[in-house]
Amino acid sequence: MKIGDKVPDLRGAVGDETEIRLRDLKGRYVVVYFYPKDATPGCTLEAQDFRDRQKDFAKRDALVLGVSRDSLASHGKFKQKQALNFELVSDTDETWCKAFDVIHEKVLYGKRHMGVVRSTFLVGPDGKLKHEWRGVKVKDHAKAVLDALDAERK
DSSP states (O other), rough: OOOOOOOOOOEEEEEEEEEEEGGTTTTTTEEEEEEOOSHHHHHHHHHHHHTTTTTHHHHHTEEEEEEOOHHHHHHHHHHHHTTTOEEEEEOOHHHHHHHHHOOOEEETTTEEEEEEEOOEEEEEESSSEEEEEEEEEEHHHHHHHHHHHHHOOO
């Protein structure tokens, strides 16, 4: 998928096993951010940053969705502990990860493994990919997404 492409109509489980579908969100901006694992230091900081800027995203009619391969139970604990004010999609079958091509080889403590590369995508009201960030560094990332959203809306 590249900038300007129509984003596939993905669906995923959130919260109390309800389902969210990207096509149902047409007409507004959607920020889809992928992260490796609930409750890890970097992922927690990133989630807190999106949480703390949630009002800024809402003012721009943008919905934030966090996506990882964790279970609904893990997401529930993470969401509650961090008081997250946006949905977390449980992508245990990697449908979303594969659609956005975020699973790549990573090296951790000298060992190679396949994992989720921290990435964020901005989907426009028309359902097309407007912006992407790959290999994201957590610090100030949510602000960068807001800045891109402002540029898109002009």
